[in-house]
Amino acid sequence: xxxxxxxxxxxxxxxxxxGPQHWWPAETSFEVMVGAVLTQNTNWGNVEKAxxxxxxxxxLSPRALHDLPREELAExxxxxxxxxxKSKRLKxxxxxxxxxxxxxxxxxxxxxxxxxxxxxxxxxxIGRETCDSIVLYAAHKPTFVVDTYTARxxxxxxxxxxxxxxxxxxxxxxxSLPEDVPLFNEFHAHLVRVGKxxxxxxxxxxxxxxxxxxxxxxxxxxxxxx
DNA sequence: GACCAGGCACATC
DNA sequence: GATGTGCATGGT
Numbered sequence: 324x325x326x327x328x329x330x331x332x333x334x335x336x337x338x339x340x341x342g343p344q345h346w347w348p349a350e351t352s353f354e355v356m357v358g359a360v361l362t363q364n365t366n367w368g369n370v371e372k373a374x375x376x377x378x379x380x381x382x383l384s385p386r387a388l389h390d391l392p393r394e395e396l397a398e399x400x401x402x403x404x405x406x407x408x409k410s411k412r413l414k415x416x417x418x419x420x421x422x423x424x425x426x427x428x429x430x431x432x433x434x435x436x437x438x439x440x441x442x443x444x445x446x447x448x449i450g451r452e453t454c455d456s457i458v459l460y461a462a463h464k465p466t467f468v469v470d471t472y473t474a475r476x477x478x479x480x481x482x483x484x485x486x487x488x489x490x491x492x493x494x495x496x497x498x499s500l501p502e503d504v505p506l507f508n509e510f511h512a513h514l515v516r517v518g519k520x521x522x523x524x525x526x527x528x529x530x531x532x533x534x535x536x537x538x539x540x541x542x543x544x545x546x547x548x549x
Numbered sequence: 550g551a552c553c554a555g556g557c558a559c560a561t562c
Numbered sequence: 563g564a565t566g567t568g569c570a571t572g573g574t
Contacts, residue, residue, distance in 0.1 A: 359555090366554040369572055404554085404571040412557085450557045470555050515555055523553075 326482055330499040333480070334506070337513035344512035347460035349374075352428055355461035358452045360412050363404040372402035389417050410447025412460045419446045432462040440466065449490050459511070465494040467503050468511045472518020477520055479521055 324332070331406070348367075349355045354374065355443045361370040376399040377383045382391060397410035417426075424430040436443065439462060443454040455468040464477060469492045500506060 335552065362554085364554065364569085365554040365556085366572070368572095369554080372572085402571060405556090405569045406571080408557085408569050448557070456555080468555085472555070511555090518555085 326495070327499040329480065329482060330496065333476075334500070334510050334513070337517065338509065341513060342517065344509055344516065346508055346512035347456070349460075350482055351383070352432070352461040356416065356428075356457050357383065357388075357413060359456040359460070360409055360416065360448065361400060363405070363409070363412075363450075363453060365404050369403050373400040376400065376402070377497060379488075385417055385420055385428065386412065389421055391425065408448075415447050416449060428461075434462075436464045436466055439464065451493075455493070459504065463504050465502045466509060467493050467507050469493050469496075470511075470515065470518075472521075473511070473514045475518050475521045475523070476514050 339451075345359065345419065347355045349358055357377070358370055358374060361373050372384070377388075380399070382388060382399070388396065393410050393414050396413060397406045400406050400409055401414075403409060419442075420426055420428070420431060432439070432443075432547065436458060439458055440454055443449050443457060444451070448458075452468060453468050455466045458464050458466045459468055469489050474483065474492060475488070477492065477495070478485060496507075496510070500510070
């Protein structure tokens with residue numbers, strides 16, 4: 324079975340096994356953007372606490388955060404960790420939005436995928452994953468999001484080697500799948516969900532609870548123990 | 550108390 | 563280009 328077929332098969336199996344994931348968990352595109360920064364190397368549960376702090380004060384809008392002093396923002400997002408760093412990164416992103424697009428998210432998202440990625444990546448604190456999360460989950464444009472879990476799952480199934488970088492993994496998905504926003508959305512959400520179950524220190528560990536088999540006398544499936 | 554969590558920029562070689 | 567380090571809270 325080709326790598327492309329395996330990628331597609333993994334998606335089918337995930338969708339059959341777990342159904343729609345309803346990502347990104349946010350009420351608005353702006354909330355997606357804020358969450359994308361806050362979740363950098365951070366447990367989502369901690370991000371939720373920070374988001375709740377902002378919501379409780381009705382601050383989850385470009386205008387409100389633009390007007391809020393960075394130090395106050397930092398205190399509110401404290402539960403998400405790296406709060407000084409992230410308050411700067413959020414400010415950078417919001418300043419960019421106001422400097423170039425008058426604070427209008429729709430104007431930003433009117434850019435094509437390539438231009439949108441390029442512009443976002445130009446903001447200090449917005450790296451590739453954060454950028455692609457915003458493009459896919461806030462702007463609803465086709466770009467595949469790669470994260471540590473994505474690499475972990477692919478490595479576990481011998482679909483990449485340990486040296487594969489972000490662009491290589493992203494390209495593997497995008498060249499194997501139809502360019503489809505709901506598909507990219509679902510697939511990445513599934514990879515995060517199952518990626519948590521794989522060993523971190525031993526990415527090739529044979530006793531991980533979850534794996535897809537492609538060989539043998541029966542159809543591929545998620546192992547029974549999961 | 551150690552380890553981990555939906556990264557990123559920057560310094561240094 | 564590759565590698566190392568700081569950033570920080572909260573759950574297991």
